[in-house]
Amino acid sequence: MNVLVAVDLDPGSDKVLGFAAMLANETGGEVHAVHVISKLEKEDRGQTPGQSQYIDVMLEETKRGLEKSLRDLGVAQSSITAIALTGEPVDEIQRVATEDGVDVLVIGMRRRSRVGKFLLGSDLQELLLASDRPIVVVPMGAFD
Numbered sequence: 001m002n003v004l005v006a007v008d009l010d011p012g013s014d015k016v017l018g019f020a021a022m023l024a025n026e027t028g029g030e031v032h033a034v035h036v037i038s039k040l041e042k043e044d045r046g047q048t049p050g051q052s053q054y055i056d057v058m059l060e061e062t063k064r065g066l067e068k069s070l071r072d073l074g075v076a077q078s079s080i081t082a083i084a085l086t087g088e089p090v091d092e093i094q095r096v097a098t099e100d101g102v103d104v105l106v107i108g109m110r111r112r113s114r115v116g117k118f119l120l121g122s123d124l125q126e127l128l129l130a131s132d133r134p135i136v137v138v139p140m141g142a143f144d
Contacts, residue, residue: 001027004102006034006093006127009062012140014069016108019138021073023106032081032100033066036089059084090126097133105133110140 005020007013017033024031037055066082081100085092097105109124128135 001029001104002032002100002102003029003104003106004032004034004093004097004100005106006036006089007066007108009035009065010110010140012108012110015140016106016138017066017069018073019136020106021070021075023104023136024079025074029103030079030081031070031075032083032096032102033070034083034085034093034096035062035066036092037084037086038089039087055086059086089123090130093127094130097131102133105131105135107135107137108140109137 001023003020003024005017007016017031020031020033023029037059062084063082066084067077067080070080070082071077083096093105096102105127107124107127124137128137
């Protein structure tokens with residue numbers, strides 16, 4: 001089973017990567033790890049001279065970090081696709097899932113207040129409503 005795991009690289013992301021790695025290893029599949037920098041975040045970081053190069057470096061370092069984390073979790077290098085990009089997270093996750101032909105999405109979820117959900121929106125909720133693939137939601141504190 002080919003698994004796409006979307007991570008934001010906050011604390012707890014390693015647990016979500018670990019769950020995706022376990023799922024892929026147990027089914028003989030591949031792991032497609034994706035991190036998306038939103039357009040708004042990219043614009044904020046690109047306001048000063050030289051920041052656009054910084055974003056390119058950050059994307060490359062993120063990609064290498066995802067690959068290393070998955071190798072450390074026992075995923076064979078040949079079974080890893082690490083992707084770091086910019087755009088709207090839900091759109092990019094769905095695009096990569098379609099292009100790479102993944103079978104299931106694995107997404108982390110952290111606890112937020114109702115006000116936080118209302119004010120900030122929820123990429124997870126949007127993805128749950130829009131996806132044509134099964135989604136496994138892993139609570140960030142699930143393995144503490």
